[in-house]
Amino acid sequence: MVDLVPIPLGVLVTRLFRELAHKRSAFDLPQKFFVQATPGRDVSTSFHGRRVATPFGPAAGPHTQMAQNIVSSWLAGGRVIELKTVQIKDRLELSRPCIDVATVGFNVEWSQELTLEQSLEEYVKASMLIEMLKAAGVVTGLDETVFDMSVGYDLAGIRSERVRAFMAGMMDASAIVERLRADIPDEWAQYRGLDFPTRLSDTLTLSTFHGCPPEEIEKIAAFLLEEIGLDVVVKLNPTLLGRDQLTSLLRDRLGYTELSVPDAAFDKDATWTQVTGFVDRLGRLAEQRGRRFGVKFSNTLVVKNHKSFFSAAEKEMYLSGPPLHPIAIALVDRFREEFGDRFPISFSAGIDEGNFADTVALGLKPVTVCTNFLKPGGYRRGFRFFQTLTAKMAELGAADIDTYVVKAFGRAEAALDRLGLPAERAAACRAALAGGSDLRAAAGDAFDAWVSAARLENTVAYAAQVAASRRYDAAEHSTPPKKINSNLVLFDCLTCDKCIPVCPNDANFSFAIPPGETAIERLERNGDGWTAAPIGTLVLKKPHQIGTFADACNECGTCDVLCPEDGGPYLVKPMFFGSLSAFAEAPQRDGFVLERTxxxxxxxxxFAGRVVRLEVARDGVRVRYAGDGFDLTLDPADPAGTVEGTAEGTVDLGYLRIMEKLLAAVTAPQAVTFVSAALEQARPGA
Structure with a gap:
């Protein structure tokens, strides 16, 4: 297994701005899919009293643990970035593969795969890259962004020195920012002087997953509110519906009969009575402290592992995607029956382009996504979310999100009835509704209350709609991606490129090699000279090839699930490491690394554990090819006639022919990848 390796800021900057200039894309997200402001439609909202440019963001997960992931999520419209959950146990041995989105969504991953210190630096790098993109005018009109921390999973861990240092660093990252300024390459030195934010975050979403003791949730949130001085959201679990209702909904109503929630998931989790008690108390504590408090629905759902895709050692897995949507909406409905619109609610459960606008209309903010971004198209899907939202706003004549909330479900008059406004004011509001005039002006200082009442009306209406819908049923999500009974090999494949956008970390990439046949020779001693005996042919049928950047690959398996061929791109295709140290630390994986001399x-x-080296000088045609038992210098066009050096027996040039093709491809002037960016930023001998 290979481990995630943080990519240096200089490499990220080089890759990002080279790619924007030459390919009109960023981390393989085409520029046409960058979410831009829509004239006449203000999609901004608030989160913990802070203005954010959209009500959307990535959920804490695979799209928010690396700097390039966060930037891609931002370009896809995310303005509340819920960062990957960190915890004191930051050196866990995790099984791979860990994500299966063949039908709905399952995973066996835990939290951030980097150390706490690495995570902090990744988030700082992401923030700086976003500021550079703003300065470059890549996205305009949607500036306001919030980074939302996430921590877990018990009080002792969260109170520990290292987790507290992480939170302190997020609240004052000035030292890291100043250190990283110098890493911005000279070509983009104009960005070194930007006023980069140093207070990256003062909000936090608490994950109550992975056995977080129910009796500690209130203590943790109180500690974060009082001692750390953060605004807090507590993320709650689907098991809150209770064993009977949840099982009936999941298996009987939705038809996921193969899924079974272990009894321990209910026994260890907080009950509805516990949650409503501590939510009320924490709300009052937050008010006393001048802080803000909210809840989130929901975490993923623990189910028994019945899939052969994951290791048999994993007895449980975590359900996400479509079936989680009706479960979480039922919880939102129940929560608002209990508390009305007293507490803000953020949301993540089966969000897609078909329900994003509806959940926004409930006043849920942010509405976050994970599983849908792991489907074909990846981050490109965010663009469609906003197309749908702004189209619905235009259809209703809503220029902003609050007006859209009032109008979205046709419950505006019912919401007015809840308020009991004076007759004259109520009549003005109804006239504005009927005539399409400004609802804010008509309602005056009652507008916010009208929006609040509409959220409650919309919740009831949408919960009933989701309960009656069949779009989340197992029958609608039971067909896995089609396989064509073909096995991947090092070169050539369908080149459908599905593996590139579905990788959250942008580990998979394409490169070009001219098609053709290349003879493979074996060099043999012949007296004082050499002879070359043909032993095979390297055949490349397609100009478009696929590779993987090892430092950004955590072997999650998503590209394997969605690839039409068997074998897994991340396991079979050429793997390039970003440094000699990363290459050396993964001796079990074949692959390549480039070093500047x-x-x-x-x-x-x-190759099959055997290491060879190819050295190419800038000013000549001869190359040096070396490995265990040989060290030769030769002209690849005439190896036998030009070879010099020593060898113990014969030398097979098959690996040389593969490497010269790959080297030429990834260092070509038009190549813009992490490999080329890392080589450009490398110092000779580093």
């Missing part, structure tokens, strides 16, 4: 480039390759 004073004379040119050195490429290390590992």
């Amino acid at each position: 004073a004379a040119g480039v050195r490429m290390h390759g590992r």
Whole structure:
């Protein structure tokens, strides 16, 4: 298994701005899918009293743990970035693969795969990159962004020195920002002087998953509110519906009969009575402290692992995607029956382009996504979310989100009835509704109350709509992606490119090699000289090839699930490491790494565990090819006639032919990848 390796800021900047200039994309997200402001439609809202440019964001998960992921989520319209959950146990041994979105969504991952210190720096780098993109005018009119921390999973861990240091660093990242300024390459030195934010976050979403003791939830939230000085959201679990209602909804109503929620998930989790008690008390505590408090629905759902895709050692897995949507909406409805619109609610459960606008109309904010971004298209899907939302706003004549909330479900008059406004004011509001005039002006200082009442009306209406809908049923989500009974090999495949956008970390990439046939020779000693005996042919049928950048790959398996061929791109396709150290630390994985030398480039390759080296000078045609038992210098066009050096026996040039093709491809002037960016930023011998 390979581990995630943070990509240096200089490499990220080089890759990002080279790609924008040459390919009109960023981390393989085409510029046409960047979410931009829509004239006449203000989609901004508030989160903990802070203005944010959209009500959307990535959920804490695979899209928010690396700097490039966060930037891609931001370009996809996310303005409340719920960062990957961190915890004191930051060196866990995790099983792989860990994500299966063949039908709905299942995973066996835990929390951030980097250390606490690495996580903090990733989030700082992401914030700086976003500021650079703003300064470059790549996205305009949607500036206001909030980074929302997430921590778990018990009081002792959260109170620990290292987790507290992480939170302190997020609240004052000035030292890291100043250190990283110098890492911005000279070509983009104009960005070094930007006024980068140093208070990255003062809000936090508490994850109550993975056995977080129910009796500690209130203590943790109180600690965060009082001692750390944060605004807090508590993320609650689907088990709150209770064993009977949840089982009936999941298995009987939705038809997921193969799924079984273990009894321990209910026994260990907070009950509805416990939750409503501590929510009320924490709300009052937040008010006393001048802070803000809310809840989120919901975490994923623990179910028994019945799938062969995951390791048999994983007895449980976590359900997400479509079936979680009706479960979480039922909880939102129940929560608002209990508390009305007293507490803000953020949401993440089966969000897609078909329900995003509806959940926004409930006043849920932010509405966050994870599983849908793991489907074909990846981050590109965010663009469609906003197309749908702004189209519905235009249809209703709503220029802003609050007006959209009032009008969205046709419950505006029922919401007015809840308020008991004076007859004259109520009549003005109804006239504005009927005539399409400004609802804010008509309602005056009662407008916010009207919006609040509409949220409650819309919740009841939408909960009934979801309960009657069949779009979340198992029958609608039971067909996995089609496989074509073909196995992946190192070169050539369908080149459908599905594996590129579905990777949250942008680990998979494409590169070009001219099609053709190349003879493979074996060099043999012949007296004082050498002879070349043909032993095979390297055949490339397609100009478009796929590779993987190891540092950004955590072997989650998503590209394997969605690939039409068997084998897994991340396991079979050429894997490039970002540094010699990363290459050396993964001896079990074949792959390549490029090293800049004073004379040119050195490429290390590992084939079935055997390491060979290819050195190419900038100013000549001869190359150096070395490995265990041989060290030769030759002209690849005439190896036998030009070879010099030593060898113990014969030398097979098959690996040389593969490496020269790959090296030429990833260092070509038009190549813009993490591989080329890392090589450009490398110092000779580093």
